[in-house]
Amino acid sequence: MFTPAFGHANRAQRLASILTIAFMVVLFFMMMRTWSTYRWRRWFFVALGLLFPVGFIHQVMVMRGSMGIPIEEMIAGRTPFCFIPIPLLILPAALTKTVVFPGSILPHGGMSGGGMASMAAIWLAITIVVGKGWCSYACFFGGIEEGMASVPSKAKVRKIDLRWRYGPWAVLLAMVLLSLALFEPAYCMWLCPFKAVSEYIAARNTVGMIQNGIFILLFAALVIALPLLTKKRTQCAFFCPFGAFQSIFNKTSVFDVKIDTTRCTPCVLCQKSCPTMALTDESIARGETLMSCMKCGACVDACPKDAAVWHIRGTEVTARPERARLMFLYAAWAMAIMFGGSIIAEGLATILHVFV
């Protein structure tokens, strides 16, 4: 969707596209061959998380020479739009038809990309298909912390208060209300940890310096340090308002993960393996995941009794889970290739451009 047409691409871009397609095909093949989902999806997701900043930062440096967004670019409507502010823009847009983001609805040159309408369309399409699976197959930020969480062999911090799971909802509520009251994308202005690896507000004054300090601190804590200590995706599990918003769409998705209680022992290996704490003792007893499940497949891979299974709504838990898995993966991987694949290719092309 984003990479230039193959015919117009330079050598680095062509090579990057070929390598990305091969990478995605091999991963899918391995998923099918080994019946393991999480393990192979993680390669894709970490690659996405690491290569997005490479491609993006390169692009902003070429276009404007700085990672800081100057006020001129905001006034011109050329601030790149990512998906995270989407829930924050809904109320002001519904009440006043105003988008409280300094971008443009349609493409407007520079870093405006395809415009806000285009990003919203991608979000809508992927959400219809995979629900909160967005957080495992499309989010170009989550891969960094998933990579960090996979570094240590064992978690140093194992006891985490389950009440932290309400963090994203609290942040979502606060940011939605604040965005409506202040008529600005409050999360982007004050709390987004990923500003540290994408672009930040050009610090024109003390307030700007404080904002940038918060971005860096949150990134260091939630995306680097805590995943290393807990082996969890802490930013996603305890902080991300978009993740909380996306949980709502798990209720509309036809695919989910269930626990077959007739097979479950319960050893709680699924609970331990879940990167976002979407399984509790109670939910396992009920045979389901919480609505914050992002369908990464970690619990399904971890279960020694094959009790954690992919499932299609309306069907029996025991009814052909492999069919449910296949249908989900065809849909999710198609989206992953189209959206994440193009981002991986762009990041890869940036690196290859140095050598080719």
Add this chain to the structure above:
Amino acid sequence: MKTLAAKLGYAGAGLTVFAAVLTPFVLYGLFTKGIAHLGLHVDEIYSGGPKIRTVQAAGYTIDIHRQVSPHFFQTEKPFVQLDWRPVSALPAHVSDLVDIDGDGAPDVHVSFDVPKDSKAPLRVDVESLNRRYEAMQNVGKPKYSSLIVRVDDAILVRIPITSTR
């Protein structure tokens, strides 16, 4: 009932896979068009509001935008935006009397230097000839409501408004 639910489930799953395949060819474009046609507009604090009048000066024009008022608890003051364009036709020093409200009497006297280097910082002085508009002295770009910036082929000046009519 269970069989019907299962059939609906499989049908939904099949449609989802179909939607995933259709996305880049049909759905993406369809959704983009749909969202673009919702009639949404970017907050005028950023965009500066729609242009209402153009004043012809010596070889260049001054676009006058509609007054922008902040929403709810926005911390910016109401302001009016003036665009000098094209930059290439502007003299090294601009000093213009501008009638913003169109009543025939000048409301502000705006003066600024136009450096040849497009990335050089800009500073503006605004003398208020109408109490409605705030004076500004040697202002760069501290706030959305009081600034001077260069955007593409125009120099934009935003003048805060002290009171609304």
